Amino acid sequence: MVDADARRTELAEAAWRVILRDGLERASVRNVAREAGLSMGSLRHYFGSQTELLAFAMGLVTERARRRVRALDLASCGPRQAAESMLSEVLPLDAERRAEAEVWLALTGKALVDPILRALRDEAYDGLRELCERSVRALVESDGAVPGLDVDLETERLYAVIDGLTVHAVIRPDLASTETVKAVLARHLAGLCRRA
Amino acid sequence: MVDADARRTELAEAAWRVILRDGLERASVRNVAREAGLSMGSLRHYFGSQTELLAFAMGLVTERARRRVRALDLASCGPRQAAESMLSEVLPLDAERRAEAEVWLALTGKALVDPILRALRDEAYDGLRELCERSVRALVESDGAVPGLDVDLETERLYAVIDGLTVHAVIRPDLASTETVKAVLARHLAGLCRRA
DNA sequence: TCCTTTATAGCACAAACGTGCTATCATCTC
DNA sequence: GAGATGATAGCACGTTTGTGCTATAAAGGA
Structure with a gap:
């Protein structure tokens, strides 16, 4: 068998x-x-069918990312370190993940028109958005955040930073190098916290 | 004729x-x-050839955006207002621009593999990056910015916010509404300035 | 008016595509 | 060992594709 x-x-x-x-x-x-x-x-x-194949290939990308995030041991980190660790697993910080992200973007293009791929894409983006929201919320509730933050707004902003970085890392790996992407993420999270 | x-x-x-x-x-x-x-x-x-057609269609998207930005009268605005105005012309804030952005993303998917489209894409992204850099630099030099900002880092971060918002406005117009996108942009620019 | 250029139309061909279908070989169950 | 199920192979059909090619209509200049 x-x-x-x-x-x-x-x-x-x-x-x-x-x-x-x-x-x-x-x-x-x-x-x-x-x-x-x-x-x-x-x-x-x-x-x-071909759609079934492509849908499986797309689902595999998200499943791997999800698994990486789940495998993290975040017990001993504060909310900011936890956010940085989780989001680092989603960003294309090495060649393998950059390849996954490129596949993802290619399939996302087709998802603009194919309903099955669109459902998979939306599910994945909802998961990523939730990750961002959890990160922002944890920061805010931990009392280490800048006072007066709007959780929804900061969620969307962080979420945009993540997806923008992903796109740039794929299409301009020369400009958006691993170090640059990491630095931008760290800088953005720092901007949400009271202390630098 | x-x-x-x-x-x-x-x-x-x-x-x-x-x-x-x-x-x-x-x-x-x-x-x-x-x-x-x-x-x-x-x-x-x-x-x-077909490639010629698609390349022209892609170039038309960027040309229109460029023209909109150039048509702005920024003489009487400060650097922050200027940045907000220019970047608002690039973001898909109405149905027409959302359609343009969707076409752009679809063609960008093909540009991952087609060298001619890739050249057009890179040229456009360079232009957008430059827009972000000019905005950040003008803010920093105007002395209204938070002290100690790293221009390159902030450029890449703003650039990521813009592209992330664009992606979200296209694929989830329900979540990334015009108002949300505007608010995130305003919030991000405010975060670069000393006064709220 | 005639002739050259431009514009539009559409056929023809080879290639690639998704998928329905059948045939062969291996593997497991009883 | 026999029969059933799973796995692999590959053909055939109808579509669609990009592009080379020729033919007709319109327009402009002499």
């Missing part, structure tokens, strides 16, 4: 590679199957 | 409509020509 879920993951990763190398429009059933070293028919044994 | 440039603009706008309605992958030569009420052959009289 073959581990069907592992096979699906392999195929989704093959789809990633094709998307990264040749673009989303080349991520056809044929090309992904060839990249994975399988036949078209075999791929279709695991994914009933 | 027909105004060739006006025709090209018409065709590019037809491409926008197809991209918005059916997605980038449906923006074929045939479909765009049909949307514009012309024949394939006629379209190809103005654009030698």
Whole structure:
């Protein structure tokens, strides 16, 4: 018996590679199957349609990010350190995550029009927004924050910083280097706190 | 004689409509020509290839934004008001600009892989970055800014806020409403200034 | 008026695509 | 061992695609 879920993951990763190398429009059933070293028919044994394949590939990106965040041990950190750690797992700070983010952006483009991908995208963005909200709220309630902050506004602002940094890290890795991205995140969180 | 440039603009706008309605992958030569009420052959009289058409459509987005910014009369504003005005012209604050931004994001997805579109994208992002840098620098030099700001860091941070807000306004117009986007921008600029 | 350029139209071709379908081989169950 | 189920392979069909090409209508200059 073959581990069907592992096979699906392999195929989704093959789809990633094709998307990264040749673009989303080349991520056809044929090309992904060839990249994975399988036949078209075999791929279709695991994914009933191309949309199913792309949806799985998209879900894999978010699942990995979610898993990284969940794996963190935040018991011994204050709210600011916790926020920095969690958000660092979402940002594309190394080559692997930059690749994931690039795949994500490519699929997000298609999600503008495909309802299934859109649902996945919205779910992921809601999760990220919640992460930002939790971070802001924890800071505010910890009494270390600048007084008078509007939680909703600061959530949206932090959320924008994260997504903006993600976009920049993908399309201009030369300008938005790992160090720069880290520094901007740290600076922004510092701006929410009373002490520098 | 027909105004060739006006025709090209018409065709590019037809491409926008197809991209918005059916997605980038449906923006074929045939479909765009049909949307514009012309024949394939006629379209190809103005654009030698599909890439040329899409590149023109992409360039039109940035050109319009640039023109809006240039049309501003900033003589009588301080640096903070000037920054807010300029950046407001770049953000998708109404339906029309939201549509432009959506087209932009769709084409940006393809630019991850197409060198010609990538050059256009990079050029536009450089322009936006420069806008942010000018805004930050003007604030800092006007002596109204919080002391000790790192211009490069603040440029990248403002730049991230702008692009993050753009993404959110396109994909979640319900959450990132016009008012919210405006408020976040105002809040961020206020955070760079000494007085609230 | 004639001739050259421009504009529009549309056919033709090869390539790629998604998917329905059947066939073969392996693996597990009884 | 026989039969059922899962896994892999690949063909075939109808569409759509980008682009090369030719043909017709309009316009402008001599």
